Amino acid sequence: MDQTATVNKRVGDADSLHGQTLRYSIPHLPEDIWCHIHSLMPMRDAARAACLSRAFLRSWRCHPNLTLNFATLCPKACSKELCSNIDRILRNHSGIGLKTLELNLGSVESTFPYVDSWLQFAVTPGIEVLVLILYKKYNFPCSVLSDGVRNSIRDLQLDTCVFRPTSELGPFRRLTSMDLSLVRITGDELECLLSKSLALEQLVLYDCKEITSLKIPCVLQQLSCLTVISCCRLQAIECKSSKSLDY
Incomplete structure (x- = not known):
């Protein structure tokens, strides 16, 4: 395996690991807890969070x-x-x-x-x-x-x-x-x-x-x-x- 292929493999592994970290770093909580967390945010921050998170997008409606x-x-x-x-x-x-x-x-x-x-x-x-x-x-x-x-x-x-x-x-x-x-x-x-x-x-x-x-x-x-x-x-x-x- 040449040097370029080795570097690409390492980057791919890092991306995969990073993706797992992002996937599992957010705890699986009941929806009512997400709604409560969301309700404590200032409105602008709550709106931004709703754009980035499905859990917060659902709670934004209430x-x-x-x-x-x-x-x-x-x-x-x-x-x-x-x-x-x-x-x-x-x-x-x-x-x-x-x-x-x-x-x-x-x-x-x-x-x-x-x-x-x-x-x-x-x-x-x-x-x-x-x-x-x-x-x-x-x-x-x-x-x-x-x-x-x-x-x-x-x-x-x-x-x-x-x-x-x-x-x-x-x-x-x-x-x-x-x-x-x-x-x-x-x-x-x-x-x-x-x-x-x-x-x-x-x-x-x-x-x-x-x-x-x-x-x-x-x-x-x-x-x-x-x-x-x-x-x-x-x-x-x-x-x-x-x-x-x-x-």
């Missing part, structure tokens, strides 16, 4: 945390590309097991016509955290707050929205934190919402210009922190709760 913004998806892209990427991610997601949805479109002056359909798909029973940040005023559809959603959601953050909760909207049984920034909501609408959020512990209001008076219902016995900033038309805060608040 990844529990989706953070959809320019930073995680396409920091150098235009709003059209961002919209396309978000649409593709949500279409590839099963909608099952989603716990956290952060949809941050507030960093660019643009409209996103598919927000309604994105929320209708992603905001489902079992979700615990919903963060929606937009650049232009958006009419938040209360229809996405179904009975199942209201039973599971713990943290609601809305930014630059029109939010008109009605008296027909049922109770939020697990909601502990609510942050409304640049949200168009009246004092009466907010009081109605608060009276149905008995577990609420923290309330933040920033630049909510339609609120002229704020009434904290007596049923909010868990509320311990109230933050009000730049609500320029707010004239009075009436607290009927027996628990002392940190302002």
Whole structure:
């Protein structure tokens, strides 16, 4: 055997050994364990892993945390590309097991016509955290707050929205934190919402210009922190709760 053939054989043996190492270095674990490992990754890393691993590709369809913004998806892209990427991610997601949805479109002056359909798909029973940040005023559809959603959601953050909760909207049984920034909501609408959020512990209001008076219902016995900033038309805060608040 000549020298060239010997070298080629050694390279082939090394490749074969390397292939075995790659094949057996990844343990054979139950799918639920792979899903749990995948869920602990930051979203960008989770998406990359799904491109490289069949196990992670399956778990990507039920990844529990989706953070959809320019930073995680396409920091150098235009709003059209961002919209396309978000649409593709949500279409590839099963909608099952989603716990956290952060949809941050507030960093660019643009409209996103598919927000309604994105929320209708992603905001489902079992979700615990919903963060929606937009650049232009958006009419938040209360229809996405179904009975199942209201039973599971713990943290609601809305930014630059029109939010008109009605008296027909049922109770939020697990909601502990609510942050409304640049949200168009009246004092009466907010009081109605608060009276149905008995577990609420923290309330933040920033630049909510339609609120002229704020009434904290007596049923909010868990509320311990109230933050009000730049609500320029707010004239009075009436607290009927027996628990002392940190302002």
